[in-house]
Amino acid sequence: MELTIRGLRTRLGGRWVVDGIDATPPAGRLTGLLGPNGAGKTTLLRLVAGLLDPEEGAVLVSAGPDAPAPTVTVHGLPRTARARRIALLEQESSSSVPLSVSEVVALGRIPYRTRWGTDPDGNHAAAVLRSLGSAGAAHLADRTWSTLSGGERQRVLIARALAQEPELLLLDEPTNHLDISAQLHLLTFVRDLGITTVAALHDLNLAAAFCEHVLVLREGRLAAAGHPRDVLTAQLLREVYGVEADVLVHPHTGRPVIAFQEHDEPGGHAPRTGST
Amino acid sequence: MERRGFRPPLPLVLPVLAVVLVATVVVAVTTGPADIAAADVLRAIGRHLGLSTAGVPRLTDAIVWDLRLPRVLTAAAVGAGLALGGAVMQSLTRNPLADPYLLGLSSGASLGAVAVLVVGIGLLLPVAAFAGALLALGATLTLARTGGVLSPGRAVLAGLAISQLCAAGTSFVIFWTATGDSYREILSWLMGSLAGTTWQSVAIAGGALTLVGAVLLAQGGKLDAFAFGDTAAAALGIDVEHLRWGLMTLVALLTGALVAVSGAIGFVGLILPHAVSVVTGPAHRRLLPVVALVGAVFLVWADTAARTVFDPRELPVGIVTALIGVPVFAFLLRRGRGAAWS
Numbered sequence: 001m002e003l004t005i006r007g008l009r010t011r012l013g014g015r016w017v018v019d020g021i022d023a024t025p026p027a028g029r030l031t032g033l034l035g036p037n038g039a040g041k042t043t044l045l046r047l048v049a050g051l052l053d054p055e056e057g058a059v060l061v062s063a064g065p066d067a068p069a070p071t072v073t074v075h076g077l078p079r080t081a082r083a084r085r086i087a088l089l090e091q092e093s094s095s096s097v098p099l100s101v102s103e104v105v106a107l108g109r110i111p112y113r114t115r116w117g118t119d120p121d122g123n124h125a126a127a128v129l130r131s132l133g134s135a136g137a138a139h140l141a142d143r144t145w146s147t148l149s150g151g152e153r154q155r156v157l158i159a160r161a162l163a164q165e166p167e168l169l170l171l172d173e174p175t176n177h178l179d180i181s182a183q184l185h186l187l188t189f190v191r192d193l194g195i196t197t198v199a200a201l202h203d204l205n206l207a208a209a210f211c212e213h214v215l216v217l218r219e220g221r222l223a224a225a226g227h228p229r230d231v232l233t234a235q236l237l238r239e240v241y242g243v244e245a246d247v248l249v250h251p252h253t254g255r256p257v258i259a260f261q262e263h264d265e266p267g268g269h270a271p272r273t274g275s276t
Numbered sequence: 277m278e279r280r281g282f283r284p285p286l287p288l289v290l291p292v293l294a295v296v297l298v299a300t301v302v303v304a305v306t307t308g309p310a311d312i313a314a315a316d317v318l319r320a321i322g323r324h325l326g327l328s329t330a331g332v333p334r335l336t337d338a339i340v341w342d343l344r345l346p347r348v349l350t351a352a353a354v355g356a357g358l359a360l361g362g363a364v365m366q367s368l369t370r371n372p373l374a375d376p377y378l379l380g381l382s383s384g385a386s387l388g389a390v391a392v393l394v395v396g397i398g399l400l401l402p403v404a405a406f407a408g409a410l411l412a413l414g415a416t417l418t419l420a421r422t423g424g425v426l427s428p429g430r431a432v433l434a435g436l437a438i439s440q441l442c443a444a445g446t447s448f449v450i451f452w453t454a455t456g457d458s459y460r461e462i463l464s465w466l467m468g469s470l471a472g473t474t475w476q477s478v479a480i481a482g483g484a485l486t487l488v489g490a491v492l493l494a495q496g497g498k499l500d501a502f503a504f505g506d507t508a509a510a511a512l513g514i515d516v517e518h519l520r521w522g523l524m525t526l527v528a529l530l531t532g533a534l535v536a537v538s539g540a541i542g543f544v545g546l547i548l549p550h551a552v553s554v555v556t557g558p559a560h561r562r563l564l565p566v567v568a569l570v571g572a573v574f575l576v577w578a579d580t581a582a583r584t585v586f587d588p589r590e591l592p593v594g595i596v597t598a599l600i601g602v603p604v605f606a607f608l609l610r611r612g613r614g615a616a617w618s
Contacts (some may be wrong), residue, residue: 083513117497
């Protein structure tokens with residue numbers, strides 16, 4: 001799905017958390033949303049998902065598969081129609097309800113239920129199985145959610161999102177708390193889905209390796225956007241994160257590999273200005 | 277892997293429970309000071325429904341049709357409504373201790389009922405109890421809404437405050453005005469009792485259960501979406517605020533009607549959802565219909581015990597549900613199912 005973010009601004013608690021963002025993440029590809037803590041990544045994802053109303057600006061998506069140009073505002077879509085097209089995975093997804101894995105994935109079919117809660121085409125069970133299968137979680141179907149490991153939980157939540165049959169997938173730090181193998185597995189899977197995906201990521205090297213496009217936020221504004229090769233430079237890392245790094249070139253992929261330097265102030269996190 | 281136990285399929289459970297409920301109703305009607313055969317019960321009911329012309333002794337017919345059947349049917353409707361309302365409330369507030377009376381409903385109803393009992397206009401009791409429940413609900417929501425967003429946590433706290441206020445009002449009325457026999461009548465009502473129910477009670481409780489229960493069962497599937505929090509529910513296309521307050525108001529209306537006919541019967545709405553979810557799992561499309569049927573069967577038996585065990589004296593059914601409910605609660609607590617209990 002084509003997605004255009006146009007002049008988006010909104011305040012939370014009096015502060016402009018998202019402050020005039022224009023962006024066009026490439027359709028069918030993985031876009032990384034980068035930036036330090038508090039830069040506005042989560043708020044931007046919620047705005048794009050239609051869960052928060054912007055004070056200014058709009059999020060435009062295509063009207064349907066036949067009309068790819070982004071002409072419809074997300075906030076103008078009826079809730080159910082929106083949930084059939086856009087899936088959001090929150091940063092912290094926890095539940096104390098002892099649901100089974102297939103019940104968790106079946107939540108993704110809620111937007112397809114009728115007004116009275118029934119399954120109109122009788123294909124929900126098949127859709128749940130299909131989503132579990134493509135997320136590599138079929139073997140977990142009968143487990144209880146609370147017994148899963150972090151990596152297994154993310155697979156199940158991805159399956160829940162896929163059960164919504166989304167055209168736009170929004171992921172808020174999906175690799176948090178995962179071991180490296182699970183992180184690589186998840187990002188490979190998401191990249192190869194062919195669904196327009198925007199993922200907030202903390203690990204710049206993972207973003208550099210997997211994303212087709214990155215949006216770098218700083219204090220609610222877009223500091224840079226483009227292919228990681230063009231965007232992730234030593235100068236940008238200094239300006240946005242206040243860290244010194246050498247940006248190398250990956251010997252096989254040609255993508256950037258970031259080697260960070262130590263902070264010279266012991267224990268200090270103050271951003272350094274200028275080069276040494 | 278956590279032991280999930282056996283989860284019987286819904287298309288099997290519901291018909292079985294429905295048969296159990298019908299059998300329960302028939303057996304409960306045969307039980308009492310005057311022994312009546314099940315065949316006579318069926319014949320009397322059949323005659324009144326125009327299905328049978330078989331003769332039944334007039335006294336038997338009066339006991340079945342005018343005394344026991346309305347009481348048993350009211351018990352079934354109240355039990356189903358309380359269990360259903362409790363399950364919905366626990367999900368809406370994400371609070372395992374929630375019950376249908378959470379928002380000050382039972383205390384408000386008690387105050388209304390006690391006020392008219394003392395004045396001595398018994399005929400108005402259901403009306404006064406219902407009005408009291410609604411006033412208390414209104415006060416709770418107003419208090420919860422002042423100076424901030426209406427969150428479930430605030431609603432629970434406001435409900436607690438209003439409950440205390442109404443309880444104080446009730447105590448005041450009793451202390452100041454009640455004399456002699458009205459004490460017993462008031463106490464019995466406060467503890468929850470189905471004594472003196474009539475076909476009017478069946479109509480009130482059954483009508484409210486049918487109307488509200490249908491909506492709760494239909495919309496209940498959406499409650500699953502709250503398992504991962506409000507944002508996740510909204511991302512699944514659910515109008516979180518609208519659904520939460522709509523369902524809470526419906527449960528309040530249902531509870532108001534139930535309290536009006538039976539007083540506040542404790543533990544049914546608190547315990548049964550937990551006990552039933554051990555077997556059905558927490559998904560509401562399975563839990564809600566089963567808990568309603570189990571609630572109906574449970575309260576019919578509890579009330580039958582309340583009116584027969586100490587014959588000729590009758591206990592308020594609320595004492596029986598507490599006697600059963602507390603040990604069950606202790607058992608579930610020891611079993612420590614899921615993080616909700618930790």
